[in-house]
Amino acid sequence: MTDVLTLHQISLTIRGKTLLKDINLSIPKGSFITLAGPSGAGKSTILKICARLLTPSSGKLLYNESDAFLIPPHDYRRHVSYCFQQPVLFGETVADNLNFPFQIRNQVPDQERQHALLDQINLPADYLSKNIASLSGGEKQRIALIRNLMFEPDVLLLDEVTTGLDAENKQIVHRLIDNYRQKGTILAITHDQEELAQAEKIVTIKGGQIHE
Template identity: 50%
Template sequence: MTLLTLTDIGYQVGNQTILHDINFKVEAQDMITITGPSGSGKSTLLRLIAGLLTPTNGTISLAGKAWQDYDPILYRREVSYAVQQPQLFGTTVADNLRFPFEIRQETFAPERAIAALASVNLPADYLDKPVNDLSGGERQRVAILRNLLFPPQVLLLDEISTGLDEDNKQILHREIQRMNHENGVAVLAVTHDNEEISGANRLIKIVGGKMEVSE
């Protein structure tokens, strides 16, 4: 099933063309890696798909409907974006895991949050742990759980494993792969990590703002 369609996507700032003529489709359970040199437009592409930027040309559609026609909050529930430097808020881990419930006007379920923590090797008492006391790897794990407590249709990952040690990388990889296999979440990951590249079922290469390889 096609979840996401990019048609003739271009993005320009002033006289500078960042992306030009990007075309591809994303199917349920896709695991897509986006590679290319630094400055080639990879992260800009993810921000466009996330609805954080507006294409200069072309259309991005989710389930056959242009992203601009969605309520922004509803769109971002289905197309979730995770970045290299996780932005945690509030005081505790619980504040961050409560947020996905609040924006859906649902009652926070601590037992569900605890089960999610366990899935990334964090104990139950971390619910009350101050976010300022978390290591970089722990912060990234909590940020990913915030994205996945209610599985989106599409998960966008912008170099989330950069700077993490091997243990934290493996924990993140395992949980993301589980959501991909069990929940059908399509994953688009910008990365330079060889393991993440080899684990993709499709590879898209962006060079100079153009899609050079798609397979």
């Protein structure tokens, strides 16, 4: 199985503090890998390097065996998509957010696709006109997720996306992720015991290093 992402001897030091040291991690195409470990261990830092939101001090990040940092950022992020723990929505309406993936590709928004994904997260089609300020935390997280999945990326990076969600919202998010994982690759962070129990493979991070 080919690796879609490879972290080779990745280290990161910021203002004299070592956040990551010699991280070697292969992420095969179609896999679902979960990062576990205490808060502050470096899990989110690894995800942010994979998303190219941080640049390592040393080491290499490979995407399909090519240097990820030589790929234009807007091209790379169409293939490797990062979902924040706290959902970040913009504009005024749900439509502003779900139209965005089409706009950056110079395409006309596909309302049929938007409605289909809204249906997957138990929200009606008329939510497109809903003001984002009126959404609950769970609704914001669901909208942020389907924005990332409007054009399915090769890799989905999930940074504790179910934290703070009630049981019903968690199940909706789990179902959406399960639908995606049939086709894509997932690197996720979670502290949720139910999610850890169901993880395909767990990689433990402690003190900025991988612990086997």
